[in-house]
Amino acid sequence: MGDILLENTLSGRKEPFVPLHDGEVRMYTCGPTVYDSAHIGNFRTFVFQDILRRFLLLRGFKMLHVMNLTDVDDRIIQNAAAAGITIFEYTRKHTQAFLEDMAALNIESPEHLIRATDHIEDMVALIERLAEKSITYSTDGSIYYRIAKFPGYGKLSKIDLTGIQAGARVELDRYEKADARDFALWKAPKPGEHFWQTRIGPGRPGWHIECSAMAMKYLGETIDIHTGGVDLAFPHHENEIAQSEAATGKPFAHFWLHAEHLIVEGEKMSKSLGNFFTLRDLFAKGYKPSTIRFLLASVPYRRQFNFTFDSLQQAASSVERLRNFVYRLQNEKFPDGPNPAMASRIQQAEDDLHHGLEDDLNTAQALAAIFDLVRDVNTAIDRGEFHAGDAPRTLIAMTIFDAIFAVLPDDDAEKLRALGFGAAGAAEVGDAEIETLVAERQAARKRRDFSTADRIRAQLDERGIILEDTKDGGVRWKRK
Ligand code: AMP
Ligand code: ZN
Numbered sequence: 001m002g003d004i005l006l007e008n009t010l011s012g013r014k015e016p017f018v019p020l021h022d023g024e025v026r027m028y029t030c031g032p033t034v035y036d037s038a039h040i041g042n043f044r045t046f047v048f049q050d051i052l053r054r055f056l057l058l059r060g061f062k063m064l065h066v067m068n069l070t071d072v073d074d075r076i077i078q079n080a081a082a083a084g085i086t087i088f089e090y091t092r093k094h095t096q097a098f099l100e101d102m103a104a105l106n107i108e109s110p111e112h113l114i115r116a117t118d119h120i121e122d123m124v125a126l127i128e129r130l131a132e133k134s135i136t137y138s139t140d141g142s143i144y145y146r147i148a149k150f151p152g153y154g155k156l157s158k159i160d161l162t163g164i165q166a167g168a169r170v171e172l173d174r175y176e177k178a179d180a181r182d183f184a185l186w187k188a189p190k191p192g193e194h195f196w197q198t199r200i201g202p203g204r205p206g207w208h209i210e211c212s213a214m215a216m217k218y219l220g221e222t223i224d225i226h227t228g229g230v231d232l233a234f235p236h237h238e239n240e241i242a243q244s245e246a247a248t249g250k251p252f253a254h255f256w257l258h259a260e261h262l263i264v265e266g267e268k269m270s271k272s273l274g275n276f277f278t279l280r281d282l283f284a285k286g287y288k289p290s291t292i293r294f295l296l297a298s299v300p301y302r303r304q305f306n307f308t309f310d311s312l313q314q315a316a317s318s319v320e321r322l323r324n325f326v327y328r329l330q331n332e333k334f335p336d337g338p339n340p341a342m343a344s345r346i347q348q349a350e351d352d353l354h355h356g357l358e359d360d361l362n363t364a365q366a367l368a369a370i371f372d373l374v375r376d377v378n379t380a381i382d383r384g385e386f387h388a389g390d391a392p393r394t395l396i397a398m399t400i401f402d403a404i405f406a407v408l409p410d411d412d413a414e415k416l417r418a419l420g421f422g423a424a425g426a427a428e429v430g431d432a433e434i435e436t437l438v439a440e441r442q443a444a445r446k447r448r449d450f451s452t453a454d455r456i457r458a459q460l461d462e463r464g465i466i467l468e469d470t471k472d473g474g475v476r477w478k479r480k
Contacts (some may be wrong), residue, residue: 002273004059006225007302007360009233009256014360017255019224023401026219027053028238028253029110030211030228033070034094035079037278038101038184040292040307041262041269045229047293048301048361050107052227054404055357065110066218069095071089071117072204077193087194088117100361101279104289104415105296106406112218116205122213123205124198125187129247131200137178138332141188141201147181150242155233156256168389176220183239185209212252228255262296262305269307282312286430288412291316297405300362304480317436319407324409324444324452325374326398329391329403334381338389342380344475346397349373353401358385363405434465438477441467466475 003016019025029049031036038046053065080090095115102109127143130136135149148152154161161181177183184206189195195202206214215223221244228237237256244252255416261268264275282292295315299305300473349369356365377394380386402408416422437456457467460477468476 001059001354002100002358003358006255006257008254008260010253011473012158015255017224019061020254021221023060024064025056025225026223027056027063027065027225027227028211028215028219029065029067029109029111029226030232031067031069032075032098032099033075033207034091035073036094037168037280038098039269040277040279040282040296041103041229041300043101043107043279043292044296044305045227045259045264046102046107047105047296049257050406051297051301051361051363051404052225052257053108053110054406058400058403064219066112066215067110068214068344069098069115070207070210071115073195073207074141075442080088080194081192098281103295104279104283104419106289108345111167113210114218115213116210116214119210119214119217120196120198122217123209124186124200126209126213126216126243126247127200127205130185130243133246134135135246136185139177141203143200144177144182144386145185145239145242145246147179147183147242150246152245153181153242153361154238156238159238164246183208183235184388185243208236209243212235212240212243212247215240215252216248221248221250221252223253225255225257225261225307227257230258233258253443257301259301260304262307264307265309266306272442276353277307280421280456281309283386283416283419286433287312288316288319289294289408289415290319290412294405294407297363300360300364300366302360313432313436316433317440318367320440320456322370322398322435323408323410324440325378325451325456326395327449328378328381328452329398329454332381332449333387334388334391335384337387338393339380339385339387342377342386342390343393343437345376345380346373347392350397350400353397353404357404365405366401370398373397378449381449434460434477438467438475442475 005014006017015417032042053063057063060130068368072087076087076091078243080087083090109192130145131143135146136143168443184207186200186209187205188201188203193204195204215226226237233256241252267275269276279292283289291312295312296305298315322344349372352369353366356362356369359365377386398408437460441453441456444456460467464480466479466480468478
């Protein structure tokens with residue numbers, strides 16, 4: 001197996017990945033701000049980091065992975081006040097929903113999934129460390145980071161800061177700053193706001209200090225990989241670098257990986273355009289968790305993701321094809337013995353899968369490797385060239401594939417039920433999805449794969465759909 005190449009935003013190049021600690025990867029992921037439900041754009045980024053995590057595990061690394069939950073910020077404070085509840089009550093339900101969504105998408109839990117509000121002391125200590133180095137200044141009880149004292153500022157995002165004039169507003173906050181680029185490390189409380197009484201005064205932390213403090217607490221002063229969506233590179237990650245490196249004098253993260261954004265049908269996702277979707281919006285429309293995961297995983301993370309309902313439909317049939325393939329391998333009778341030619345075909349697919357993922361997580365290439373294998377094995381089965389001895393090896397290849405993509409177990413109905421979406425989403429199952437399954441079954445029958453055809457008929461039956469074969473070899477369906 002070759003080197004794992006990852007595109008590093010810091011260097012602007014693909015670089016071979018080597019962790020600092022032998023065999024162990026220390027990785028930090030900026031988690032969600034739990035002020036609302038996460039949307040499918042957020043999950044594009046979280047699925048990407050899960051693919052990265054799973055690939056590193058597959059390659060034998062031990063993971064030490066941290067994801068934070070930002071559970072205090074302006075929006076949380078405002079929304080909680082409007083609802084007349086504490087910020088903790090307010091964020092609890094969104095945190096819970098986020099964890100359920102992660103589980104629905106088979107996103108593995110990082111080793112540490114931590115709340116910002118449990119780490120105020122660590123943030124205070126880091127601000128004190130920066131204050132000792134005269135990098136901070138205070139105005140009206142708030143504490144700011146003086147960017148002019150950090151010469152490396154801008155090295156990650158390569159942003160040209162000359163246009164940002166003193167006095168211009170770059171952040172939403174209304175606090176007094178000496179320079180527009182400076183940012184708040186600590187915010188003095190406004191009347192009625194939740195605050196912490198600390199050694200550096202009453203108030204609450206800025207968003208950027210959270211991630212620096214939590215990353216370094218669990219992962220050490222220099223970490224291997226830091227991930228997030230592309231919008232976080234500036235100013236959030238730039239500020240994390242400024243804070244951490246000014247405090248320690250060491251590089252903060254070796255690799256910075258940023259996922260490009262998800263857009264919907266060619267447009268930026270926004271509530272006002274009516275094209276804003278949470279996972280649950282899609283579950284309510286009858287789409288399965290595995291379909292959404294597959295689709296989100298299918299586009300390499302450095303490419304912009306154009307989410308469309310057509311592609312979601314295609315993803316549903318792709319997952320079906322893979323599951324049917326595994327089912328066929330497990331249930332059909334094949335001629336005895338192995339066919340040596342098959343072993344090398346399977347090995348090639350595994351190699352191609354690895355090559356794709358080694359190339360900065362090219363999931364599209366990895367998927368092509370598997371779908372080519374599925375096609376070739378189906379053809380070999382139809383020709384009687386696939387033998388019983390080849391099935392276990394093929395199933396292992398599918399298991400390796402699924403260690404990354406995590407879509408093969410047929411547990412969607414169970415997951416949807418647990419989240420309160422009807423009888424396995426059955427009532428809501430859309431015509432388009434039925435058409436897809438019916439077409440899959442027809443294709444299976446055509447290639448004389450009757451075990452798959454029967455399985456699809458049973459699946460449809462379970463979901464209240466009856467099939468009637470017509471005299472001309474076609475098929476009609478109706479709801480029971
Ligand atoms: P937030 O909850 O806004 O802090 O975002 C959580 C994560 O989702 C961050 O890594 C963001 O960069 C990422 N993100 C936000 N919007 C999108 C989008 N449309 N597509 C992909 N990732 C996004
Ligand atoms: Zn962060």
